[in-house]
Amino acid sequence: MNFNIDQIRKDFPILSQQVYNRPLVYFDNGATTQKPQCVINCINDYHTQHNSSIHRGVHYLSEKATEDYENARKTVQHFINAASSNEIIFTPGTTSSINGLAFSFGERYIREGDEIIVTEMEHHANIVPWQMLCERKKSRLRVIPFSDEGILKLEELDRMINEKTRLICVIHVSNALGTINPVNEIIQKAHQHNIPVLVDGAQSVQHTSVDVQQMDCDFFAFSGHKIYAPTGIGILYGKEKWLDELPPFQGGGDMVDVVTFEKTTYNSLPFKFEAGTPNYIGAIGLASALDYVTSLGVENIAQHELTLLHQGTEKLLNLGYVKLFGTAPHKSSILSFIVNGVHPYDTGMVLDKMGIAVRTGTHCAQPVMQHYGIEGTVRASVALYNNALEIDALVEGVKKVKTMFG
Amino acid sequence: MNFNIDQIRKDFPILSQQVYNRPLVYFDNGATTQKPQCVINCINDYHTQHNSSIHRGVHYLSEKATEDYENARKTVQHFINAASSNEIIFTPGTTSSINGLAFSFGERYIREGDEIIVTEMEHHANIVPWQMLCERKKSRLRVIPFSDEGILKLEELDRMINEKTRLICVIHVSNALGTINPVNEIIQKAHQHNIPVLVDGAQSVQHTSVDVQQMDCDFFAFSGHKIYAPTGIGILYGKEKWLDELPPFQGGGDMVDVVTFEKTTYNSLPFKFEAGTPNYIGAIGLASALDYVTSLGVENIAQHELTLLHQGTEKLLNLGYVKLFGTAPHKSSILSFIVNGVHPYDTGMVLDKMGIAVRTGTHCAQPVMQHYGIEGTVRASVALYNNALEIDALVEGVKKVKTMFG
């Protein structure tokens, strides 16, 4: 495999950072990823040389920024293989993508008594917007449960789908368990009943290659900051036939055609869904990050991360006192665990002082924790720049934790 | 006045840029402003040394980012003199702030037959969200007109307010005309009837000192990118008593307390309104920009810009063939004009090739254009880094336009 990890690590300046006089070992990638130098430079260059507001400007800088912004849209389109760049909506992030969709889809299609299906494995971002919608529309949220290994019980889905089902929302890769869900199968089932499916790809695009046409999902959401891009930018993909029908989520500049106080008409796709000045520098930074990922090869990244995941899993389990949450055979990037008898928070505090950044707590997936009856886990999540030495450091850290808390 | 413009211009690297081999003269500040080196460095340092997701992390970087993010909130609080940092909500921009408020306020307070008052001078961002809300709730949008000088007819407001009025939304400084509206007076009138007021401050915070307590507005919105900060970050200020009562605009991570499929409870202020990973680097960049503005002195900036505005006004009018739109005595930063007999677009195209960046068109304020029965204007908008030579360049450009198009 043509994946020189030592060389790649040099692309990320923050990795040479020290914390508490120890080399940083960054395993909080599920929360946010670090940025390669090319992305940092891209933003820097933009601010020092090109910055200008987009769309309505007649001048040179504005034309250039507009072109770069629209090219960024095409980069995203090709990255997830959307059929058209009209299907790529820039948003501030996954949470906004899902909330926007919940609003628009809700206004257009959800009536009293209708049902929306989610899974027990969802991140709060794919639960709360639907709960809020259901409360507003007096509709009902139904939940596909998962087994203790962290595998969705798809037979329940078959029982749940009925003539009132309007939408199915499913997490692609679980941020709390690492499970890669069988989205293709779910989408096939749903489409047999003409039910559209939203896939929350916040934890999948950066770890596996995503092809929205092959997957045939109706909507797909992800965040830039989790795929080596800046904060404040994300994507809502939607099939054009849906986006054409949905009302805009927000009103303002750029999304309109004609505004009068009597009647306002809306702009065409994708602009209809992009009210106001978008985070165009974020979008251009996102394109730069996707180019970087593409240059390394998504498949290479996936393989590298999977090797680390397996090493980590084996070494942690070999210790004999670590319980892993999420043991589905089809997994990605997430090691969610508890050191027996030790509170996750204590584990996290000690690892921190050893320079190892992990996340502890519920990972915005409280229903997953409720499933296991636990308060939370320690989560080490792997990114393309992690290496085997860091996995060893994590294992050593866990050993230290065990000796301290016993 | 201690305002060394030559020195200050050096803080903005883009200003030494050339376009078409001519020095850039950037007068599209109403659309977006350029960034000082300190803001650029702040973002750069963040990406190379500190980046980490905020709030739920136990580790060093996350703690630091959280602290910086919350300190940024305090910087914003002090900049607009809010009573508490709980009143400062980070959003992606003005448009999002207003749309979020329209949703939450609408859910909580707007019923069929209710009325919302806006002005004829609003930017689309302060029209369309309210139109969308009125359509949803079968309520009514009422409009305070303005005179041909660009002055609101406040006597109309007195006639318009009634027991059905729920909210008044007013632009602080008009982005199409430059008028500084008498918001204090409007707020006083509104409060006599216990009606809250939203002030759209997208064009005011960067040009005049804003004190939300003194103004006594209930809500105030602005965008970072128009005040020398990065794109993708903005503010919704709201009095705590209102924010406590309003439901969240979006659901997701960080804004919740307990999530179960049966019932979800929300976090306290300000987090209730900040679902998902916020643009924390944008927020930290915004604080850096506000510190920069404060270091120069908002009053000094206002005075400098006003001098340029007066010079520009006088020199353009002296040409004898320029018509100015927006001639209120109380104005800020905006020169909106037409060269007689010349389409604004032709004017903009020629100025562009002379290196002068202006905006042409409706400036997302079509009702203002409809008021005058015109297609659009040329808008030169002044920022702190513009100087008298640039005003002269603009005037020379306009002369050239006149000779070309007759």
Add this chain to the structure above:
Amino acid sequence: MSIVNAIHVKSITDIQNEIIEEFEVYDDWMDKYNYLIEISRELPVIDSKLKVNENLINGCQSKVWLNAEYNQGKIDFSADSDAIITKGIVALLIRVLSGRTPAEILNVDLYFIDRIGLRQNLSPTRSNGLLSMIKQMKLYALAYQTKYQ
């Protein structure tokens, strides 16, 4: 030279090369614009009763009306704009494409645009809508081709 004459005797390539040559003498943008202003005056002006919303082209900051008429296998375009430079640009397009067959219009490679320095005007987001004009002309060509074949 008048546009109308050029249409019937020269190939699309000839005319494109002619335009390129005409523009070659100007290396200053202002001169190019002055020339476009001049050209705008030669535009076969659209009948005022055709200046209706249905003939308006979307995506321009200035208004552009474009009309097409089918005449013995060829399409004659006429147009107008409220902005002069836009009018000059549409005049160039008409000079190249008016009086051509639908097939010629559909297959045309408008290389002159790049060569005279208007390439950036071709960006889909350019507010002058050059791309929209070309698209509209091709749409007319397609419509007539479908109708008469």
Add this chain to the structure above:
Amino acid sequence: MSIVNAIHVKSITDIQNEIIEEFEVYDDWMDKYNYLIEISRELPVIDSKLKVNENLINGCQSKVWLNAEYNQGKIDFSADSDAIITKGIVALLIRVLSGRTPAEILNVDLYFIDRIGLRQNLSPTRSNGLLSMIKQMKLYALAYQTKYQ
């Protein structure tokens, strides 16, 4: 030395200085944590029937129960946590503040926190909620002061 003894004979300042001295010997974070773990064992454990939601402190990733009782002008605190380091930290707070008058608690300057290296734990967003614990203790003090004066 046992916490219970310390409470009645030493001033708040004495105890803070004592804690600072105890921590001075550790310059490694692991040793500090080990010491906090040790200290956590000395915490006067809250009665299990007081481990109810009403006694839970908000804003911690770990659970912290805190109870306060008023006894002849002084407040006795007891607490527990499901995380050990948090428990150690709350034990330190109790060692300094338990058995003090409401006025003492309300006016206290807890400088030892900074000196032993826990200052960053004081950030309002710190998920261990040290700030919330102190706030809660002061709230109790205020409540009792108001009630009994």
